[in-house]
Amino acid sequence: MTQTTLKGGPTSARRQLMDLAFQGLALLVLCIALVALGALIADIWSDGASRLSWNFLTGFPSRRAEDAGVWHALTGSVFVILVTGLLAVPIGVAAAIYLEEYGGRSFAARIIEMNITNLAAVPSIIYGLLGLGLFVRALGMGRSVLAGASTLALLVLPVVILSTREALRAVPPSIREGSYALGATKWQTVWYQVLPVAFPGILTGTILALSRAIGETAPLITIGALTFVAFAPDSIWSPFTVLPIQIFNWVSRPQRDFQVNAAAGILVLLALLLTMNAAAIWLRDRYQKKLA
Amino acid sequence: MSNPTTRVPSLAGVAARAGQPAVDQPPKIEADRLNFFYGDSRALQDISVRIQPNVVTAFIGPSGCGKSTFLRTLNRMNDIIPGTRVDGRVLIDGTDVYGAGIDVVALRQRVGMVFQKSNPFPKSIFENVAYGLRINGLAGSRSDLEGRVEQSLQHAALWDEVKDRLHDSALAMSGGQQQRLCIARALAVQPDILLMDEPASALDPIATQRIEELIYSLKNTYTIVIVTHNMQQAARVSDYTAFFWLGRLVEYDRTDKIFTNPGEKLTEDYVTGRFG
Numbered sequence: 001m002t003q004t005t006l007k008g009g010p011t012s013a014r015r016q017l018m019d020l021a022f023q024g025l026a027l028l029v030l031c032i033a034l035v036a037l038g039a040l041i042a043d044i045w046s047d048g049a050s051r052l053s054w055n056f057l058t059g060f061p062s063r064r065a066e067d068a069g070v071w072h073a074l075t076g077s078v079f080v081i082l083v084t085g086l087l088a089v090p091i092g093v094a095a096a097i098y099l100e101e102y103g104g105r106s107f108a109a110r111i112i113e114m115n116i117t118n119l120a121a122v123p124s125i126i127y128g129l130l131g132l133g134l135f136v137r138a139l140g141m142g143r144s145v146l147a148g149a150s151t152l153a154l155l156v157l158p159v160v161i162l163s164t165r166e167a168l169r170a171v172p173p174s175i176r177e178g179s180y181a182l183g184a185t186k187w188q189t190v191w192y193q194v195l196p197v198a199f200p201g202i203l204t205g206t207i208l209a210l211s212r213a214i215g216e217t218a219p220l221i222t223i224g225a226l227t228f229v230a231f232a233p234d235s236i237w238s239p240f241t242v243l244p245i246q247i248f249n250w251v252s253r254p255q256r257d258f259q260v261n262a263a264a265g266i267l268v269l270l271a272l273l274l275t276m277n278a279a280a281i282w283l284r285d286r287y288q289k290k291l292a
Numbered sequence: 293m294s295n296p297t298t299r300v301p302s303l304a305g306v307a308a309r310a311g312q313p314a315v316d317q318p319p320k321i322e323a324d325r326l327n328f329f330y331g332d333s334r335a336l337q338d339i340s341v342r343i344q345p346n347v348v349t350a351f352i353g354p355s356g357c358g359k360s361t362f363l364r365t366l367n368r369m370n371d372i373i374p375g376t377r378v379d380g381r382v383l384i385d386g387t388d389v390y391g392a393g394i395d396v397v398a399l400r401q402r403v404g405m406v407f408q409k410s411n412p413f414p415k416s417i418f419e420n421v422a423y424g425l426r427i428n429g430l431a432g433s434r435s436d437l438e439g440r441v442e443q444s445l446q447h448a449a450l451w452d453e454v455k456d457r458l459h460d461s462a463l464a465m466s467g468g469q470q471q472r473l474c475i476a477r478a479l480a481v482q483p484d485i486l487l488m489d490e491p492a493s494a495l496d497p498i499a500t501q502r503i504e505e506l507i508y509s510l511k512n513t514y515t516i517v518i519v520t521h522n523m524q525q526a527a528r529v530s531d532y533t534a535f536f537w538l539g540r541l542v543e544y545d546r547t548d549k550i551f552t553n554p555g556e557k558l559t560e561d562y563v564t565g566r567f568g
Contacts, residue, residue: 105374174411178474180372182424182481183401192423193413 041270048263056264060230061246065257070265073246075232076145077272080242081214083149084156089206091153092160099161100168101190120158127155128222136223143224146236151219156209163205167198200284207280211273217244243269318386320345320485320515321366326380328361328370335361337539338380343532348507348516350530350547352523353562357536359519363487366517367403368396384485401428404483408490410470412462412477417454420462420473421445424481440480448476449506468499475506479514486510488518492525504529523563527551535559
């Protein structure tokens, strides 16, 4: 008969060793990822930080690298992403509500669901081609902010729908039951009880989707966003460019000075991205505090 | 047993019969050969029962006997579970709630429900009660709304504890208070029937006692049906008791009779703790 002691036997030592080993392995993998990311950022920073200035932020493209700025592309990116959000979020959330709360398990709902999952994996350049054919040409939007935002909205729609469905599914059934038991209709239950609880999750998914959209280059080049504009967009019908396209433009030039501009442009794009994410996290936390 | 109109088919070796208590007024709730199916499995078998107005009726029986399922057929809460089917009739004040032209939303306003696990909305105490009033259009003005919220909280014996923190989150309250809030919320929309699905099973003895006192004080105004696992509780709070076993209604009679002199051997075995 084996006696279990509090000091543990040989098997116990081996198990604890395994435990430590896996902990170490996980830490190592994490470090590799973080070091790679850190190295990239440090490299970009050392290349581009010297060019960052107020003039760079508020300047327009120029033949001389040291005079060039990103104002047109920065405003273009912000404008496009705002319109993308305004288009994709209401449609995506509404579609998710339909699929999750109303669609049930009908054959049609399952077909739609399968297609959305597949659409989320379609390469972005395909959306660019669709945008070119549909928005730029067929609907006559031209190479405008609206055409670009519509294309990006299509691109992120599956992600918004999928993440919203996840958030809706995470709402405890007891909340729905409580609402129905008071004589609430389905819509009242969804609007007053389910959506507020799901809101932080929807926000997180939306921001991830928009973060993806803000870095997209291929679909916007496909629909013909300009690679050289000397003005900030002033309406949804304006031609525009965005930061990734401007960065791409600079990177592809032979002069060393423009490489510096590209690095600085990347830093601006990163800052924009981090600001968006931070705003989303702040909003989410504020909202969760209100619920608790 | 003046009105033994319905019979439940015999159980193995038991001549089970659903006794019908004396009737001096039309029943508030009546089930007529009600069957309920989850997919292919039959959870309720030919349940027939008449429940009188303004009394407390307890449903007892072991887990999985169908008492909660039956309770949820009374306000059609089972409708929201996919793959379920009902056969038979449930009459509330003589109207078949599964009949044509029934507005489920209106039914649920009249037949309120309190759940096993308290489920306050993640909003303020005030908003929890005001929600039902708003969606049903019961409050005319802001002051009317506030008055009704206060009245409901008072009916649920919660007002004195929460009157100074109406706009705090309901989730910050204790379990017993949350459950009484759920009762207040149900009372606010002016139901005449209150269904309670093991309302005290997650509460400590003191909180349970408060819920039981509340049930006692509410029965003059409401017809109350309570599902409970706790037989002492059934004996304490109810006027009538129905014993369910394997989806059948074995016996239904005055609570004192069920607990002191049951008509069925199976009921006796259950209430004396021989099984279940």
